[in-house]
Amino acid sequence: MVDVLENKRAATRFRILVEIAERQPAVSQGEIAEAVGVTSQAVSEYIRELVDEGLVEKEGRSRYRVTKEGVDWVFQSASDMRRFVDHVTDDVLGSVQEDAAIAEAALDEGETVSLSLADGLLHAAPGDHGGATGVTTTSAEEGAVVGVTGFEGVIDLEPGHVSVVQVPTVRSAPNGSDADIAAVCADAPIVTAAGVEAVVALRAASVDVTTYFAPGEVAADAASRGLDAVVVATQDTVGRVTDALRDANVGYDVTQ
Incomplete structure (x- = not known):
């Protein structure tokens, strides 16, 4: 796999190439710096290296285009990342059979429960109301830990800031x-x-x-x-x- 996910410098090169491709031919290094989260000087140095390596061509002042070689590099990197994401979602996450939750009431093994997040922790309540459900793999008293599997739906969550x-x-x-x-x-x-x-x-x-x-x-x-x-x-x-x-x-x- 291309080291975009393992090497921060390669990841930055990837993002800068994508930003150039999206903005070309008129490229603002300041806007790229803001989007990628590095300094304008760093963007300038990265672009100079990309030009030297033939991944980007310069057409004039602040005018750049990604070359065919650059497109191929981005495409290969994106394909590798897509395969990695597929592996994570299908093979890794798909193999997760059980998770732990806090029982909001007394629960029996094999009971359908509604799942929610509170204080950053997974909670299980009796019934199938709500956006996400599961099935208990253990019995538990209220406030105890209960095993849950058979996840369906999506937990309603507003990300924090x-x-x-x-x-x-x-x-x-x-x-x-x-x-x-x-x-x-x-x-x-x-x-x-x-x-x-x-x-x-x-x-x-x-x-x-x-x-x-x-x-x-x-x-x-x-x-x-x-x-x-x-x-x-x-x-x-x-x-x-x-x-x-x-x-x-x-x-x-x-x-x-």
């Missing part, structure tokens, strides 16, 4: 107040910190930190389960956080 708050590094001047941080975090069920300065800033604001390990990934996972999250990050770690959020296709905003 992630607010990324920047704080200065140890060598920078402060750019916010404890009250500002506390206000942003007030209603967020998940608060993560990237960097020691971020941890200290949250403690000074009397905010409990959910975790400071893999903060971007944790926030992205929470948002995918319908929970809003806040990531407080130092100015030199915010890029890694937003990379994780973009990779998970999670909505976010960055404030200072």
